[in-house]
Amino acid sequence: MQPYVLVVEDEDALATLLEYNFQKEGYEVGMAGDGEEALIMAAERTPDIILMDWMLPKLSGVEACRRLRRREETRNTPVIMLTARGDETDRITGLDYGADDYMVKPFSIPELFARTRALLRRASPSLLEDVIRQGDIEIDTKAFRVKCGDTQIHLGPTEFRLLDHFMRHPGRVFSREQLLDAVWGRDVYVEARTVDVHIGRLRKALKKNRTSDPIRTVRSAGYAFEIAA
Amino acid sequence: MQPYVLVVEDEDALATLLEYNFQKEGYEVGMAGDGEEALIMAAERTPDIILMDWMLPKLSGVEACRRLRRREETRNTPVIMLTARGDETDRITGLDYGADDYMVKPFSIPELFARTRALLRRASPSLLEDVIRQGDIEIDTKAFRVKCGDTQIHLGPTEFRLLDHFMRHPGRVFSREQLLDAVWGRDVYVEARTVDVHIGRLRKALKKNRTSDPIRTVRSAGYAFEIAA
DNA sequence: TACAACTGTCACATCATTGTAATATTACTG
DNA sequence: CAGTAATATTACAATGATGTGACAGTTGTA
Structure with missing residues (x-):
């Protein structure tokens, strides 16, 4: 059916933009405003893919990502990090913190869709199958x-x-x-x-x-x- | 009829972006990652138009383009070259390597659509039938x-x-x-x-x-x- | 201005779908 | 094989979604 995407983003404008666009694209969308909330929501219902801001209140995106990786259900859930230009770019490009891809703000929505689909295709191909x-x-x-x-x-x-x-x-x-x-x-x-x-x-x-x-x-x-x- | 566009691009992010957008626009899309693959795919099914990166592994875009021109089926197939800023700009502007148009990265997708349509209209107007x-x-x-x-x-x-x-x-x-x-x-x-x-x-x-x-x-x-x- | 074409909304009729409870049937246990 | 628990089936009333006609507001035109 519809892939379920969890969007973790504290900046309201961007959060709404993402919610709107992903819904329009046919995804089910869950929204979380900080890292802790993200973990709770991911536990309630395992997302098919996660978009996570790098900088988050309470629990940073990186840390939230790590914890997700420790749980069985979310171990292999693809994560796309959303980073502001300059957020420790070196490490980010290394993707050594457990994310599967990253995008630097501001990014184009179609490109985000493209990468989302690429990851979904890898992780759960049947979801994209019509x-x-x-x-x-x-x-x-x-x-x-x-x-x-x-x-x-x-x-x-x-x-x-x-x-x-x-x-x-x-x-x-x-x-x-x-x-x-x-x-x-x-x-x-x-x-x-x-x-x-x-x-x-x-x-x-x-x-x-x-x-x-x-x-x-x-x-x-x-x-x-x-x-x- | 949907036009069949062959995208030849080795950079994953851009390749995905193009695939996504052209599919969305109603094209059938074929993907190739290097020049050799491009020739094979073009032989398997003659594209209505080709988007080709200038710099490609194995066989450069220019060379691939030349070889396409030698084949009967692809002699008149429109080719749009995608070039990075600075890629021998002089010659490119001359369009003397056999391409029909070129775009300098980063380019806008809508503009790429516009040029694609323009070339298609010239080469195979029936595809754009109203x-x-x-x-x-x-x-x-x-x-x-x-x-x-x-x-x-x-x-x-x-x-x-x-x-x-x-x-x-x-x-x-x-x-x-x-x-x-x-x-x-x-x-x-x-x-x-x-x-x-x-x-x-x-x-x-x-x-x-x-x-x-x-x-x-x-x-x-x-x-x-x-x-x- | 009168007229015609078109649009968006509502009210109401109609029909498909749904959840539940009651009943029948089946599979397991000893 | 009887007894029991679990599942299958049926019927039905409530719900919810859709189809349709009427109407009023708008726009453009003669």
Whole structure:
């Protein structure tokens, strides 16, 4: 689905500019104003990529970066540093503080997009993919279409997101709670059993054009998506 | 048709920037990192235009350019040279090495677009055609005319721009907000639901001469344009 | 000024989607 | 094989999103 970018920037004008542009570009955007907040937000929901100011209140960008690297979930999350001209340029260019790329302010937004995409492509290619295929099932996230074999099938929004999530993580088992988080959203209060119903709806929709069921029920654990080999 | 542009640039940052911007502008983009690769890629698929760095590994831009000129397919392919300030400026201005235009880094992307279009217009005008066709629907963006089958139909300005935007991005789903941005303009304050009304008007106008509705409603996501296959 | 074309907004009808609870079915345990 | 826990299925009411007609304001033109 949409990549989730965490923007850590204390300067309001730039923060708003980045938020606006990344949203427009189709990213989900989280905003943090200082290093501590950044760590908290990154813990709540692992970002797909992080843009971090070099100079931050409370906890500098470099230090925040280091701490992110110590956590399992964010160990490999790409980080782009945003630096003002002159911020210890030597060390920055060395990229030896744990960031994956850096940009010197003022920078061009398109170039930032370009680098963001480059890093995302490396770290989680499936996020940038518009068309995902698993066996004979294919979804186009730009066109919101699902093909099973060579016939289109129709899914409701929730079923579509559910299938999208499954197809980006084939084989992996997700608990109902994980699915609620990933597909419904963090702050949505919905019964866990509701997942069953949507799984059922998705299965029904897919069943029309195929014999085998690509969704495996893992008793007392959750569900997984896999195309029989 | 999308023009196919071959970008030959070894500096990663610039290469990515160019790739990104040209894709965004609606070009198909091929990337090569040095002169040899450029020749191979140009042989595989003849580009409509080439952007070539002056200084390249293995085979300089000038030499690559000469060799392209020797091949039948690429003899008349326009080439824009990208030069760093100071790269033998005298000769470059002479354009006696076979390129059709040149730009000195750092250059502005919009200007590069402008020159690219200018060269394309000269070399293969049909690529910049003002007429867009999808199935039996055809619009002439210069003359502001719309044909459905072989009868003219009349659209208001907003509906025309809406259709124009849809036809340039067939299949893709746009949210109301994206449509407002693209069709109404970024800083126009208009209710999102207004899009619905114009979609309705566009549908009504198109319906007169065709049975199927080319605009697909994607619930909770937006609208997409597509001609049934 | 009167008129026509166009636009944006609202109100209301309609329909798809959703979450839940109730019920049926299945898989595991001993 | 019975008993139990977990999952599947169904039905349904509430919700939310979309389609549509009407209307008033605007603009440009005869």
